[in-house]
Amino acid sequence: MPIIEVSGITKSFGEVRALRGVDLNIEEGTVYGLLGPNGAGKTTAVRVLATLLVPDTGTATVAGYDVVADAPALRSVIGLAGQSAAVDEILTGMENIEMVGRLYGLRPRDARQRGGAILERFDLTFAADRPVKTYSGGMRRRLDLAASLVGAPKVLFLDEPTTGLDPRSRIGLWEFIEDLVDEGTTLLLTTQYLEEADALADQIGVIDHGKVIAEGTSDELKSMVGGDVLDFQVADRHETEAAAAAVAGIGREEPRIDKANGHVALSVESPVGVITQAVRRLDAAGIKLRDLAIRRPTLDDVFLTLTGQTIGDEAEPEDVPAATGPGRGHS
Template identity: 60%
Template sequence: MPLAISAEGVTKTRGATRALDGFDLEVPTGTVHGLLGPNGAGKTTAVRILTTLLGPDGGRAEVAGFDVLRDAARVRTRIGLLGQYAALDEVLGGRQNLEMFGRLYRLGARAARARADELLARFALTDVAERAVTTYSGGMRRRLDLAASLIQAPEVLFLDEPTTGLDPRGRTEVWEAVRELVAGGTTVLLTTQYLEEADRLADTISVVDHGRVIARGTPTELKSRLGGDRIDVVVREPLDLSAAATILAGVGNGNPEVRADERRVGIAITDRVSALTATVRALHDAGIEAEDIALRRPTLDEVFLTITGVRRDERPVEHAHGSRRAGRPDTGDAKEAAA
């Protein structure tokens, strides 16, 4: 498949920090690619370079077939960017916001109005189009923000932590909107701290740490690095945890993972049926009462911790500065264009 995004050996130093250190990326056209990594790993810096808001110190990067340095203006006309924070005028209504962005992107009044109506219908916002954005729910605001990033019908859409701060219903609404976009042929690069989000949306994932990609693959391929299926046992009595761990060590692969605060012990297994049968029998014979026994696939949280060696909340937050949208040839930000 042709590549919508490619980067090779990209470097970027910000002050004393090496934000990107040989960053590589390939995203086929018409797919969703997730960027995962600890806070401060370089995800937002990579997005800012790929959207021409920040110049790299070294390496090369192309988006929609154009170099982000030599052909920055052409790149901007082919991309949309939804940043971590909404960039809407909350006093205006939804329709007014979209028409305003349409005019900033140099659409005529009639064309801006028509595009606003189309996007309001697409994101199920027509009924609230005249209401001030300040009255919108979190999910509605984010859908309107996403609609604004599509004014120019971009080939490539960058979503930088698009559901931060949303409740489960709001996240689901945004996920559904993203799926519809991809079904229509849009390529999406997604950075997120919600590993469930990457698991549900991304076709492929790159794990970023210390400014470079340290693992890549489909969600299933990354999970398989932890040994396939797992078995979890929750014991009723905390004092039985050690004995339960010994039992699981005999039916699984590697060392059991013990979570004392949850009274839970788990381990990777090879044969689901035989491991479950052996575990139930051994617990019964040892007189250990289990509140729950479950077979499951590894989670991306476990993959994340295993690959990076840190928990997601152990790094300082990497802040996104500046733009949340691109599209106009001579700027990476619609609001800057209006100034």
């Protein structure tokens, strides 16, 4: 039986329909990656499941508890780490963890003991007694993640856990997240980074405009794009459209272009002869290339195929209310 069952959840904020009927089934002990651009409804979905928002319609259960009717009981089996590191700057790392432990209902001694163990596993023991304001961005996120685990949750919600981190800290945090999953914690992770979903998630749901528009493993989603992708960049980006027109007949569909940097991508049935053919056509059209390659499809291609836009595109202004929007975070 799935540990998270969501059926037909909708949520509107005034005119903005943040969720338009979300269905999810997540198996115990797996990582589910909810992938989508800003404003797609990822944060709203997590807030509903973490009992922070009451949905307009639909039902959702987490670990057997209804997110509305059983919210108080549900809270003792979940952990949440939001977009900004929700830690107190003035307190030390240890005091933060202890505080959350106490609020989970741990006795003072247990909260301290468990806090020590958790800080150790997140490599923060050395900074346990330092105020959080002296922490780096990566350390704050680790502390935030540590705090979400004090109550030994069955289900952990991570809302864009690595947004705003530099690549090295991001990969560092991934390792901690992978370890959690090895211990059997079920994880629902939202991200706008394709490589993050690719690296961490067993199942991926692509969410756009408040609906899950595709679901599957990373490989399943990639096979939706089919075949390989011919990917090239023109030397003069003003020639992007001309280049796309030149190679139009080669692929199974219209080439996707990015005029800002002169990129053209095109799904092809089989890689055989594609490069030669493309180079000949582009040469005949007098278009100079910066580079050209055949590659395996990425989740970016999936998203493009499904929605006609890349994840990086600002689809809509962020529609999540209150404290979770980007830019509200602190330095």
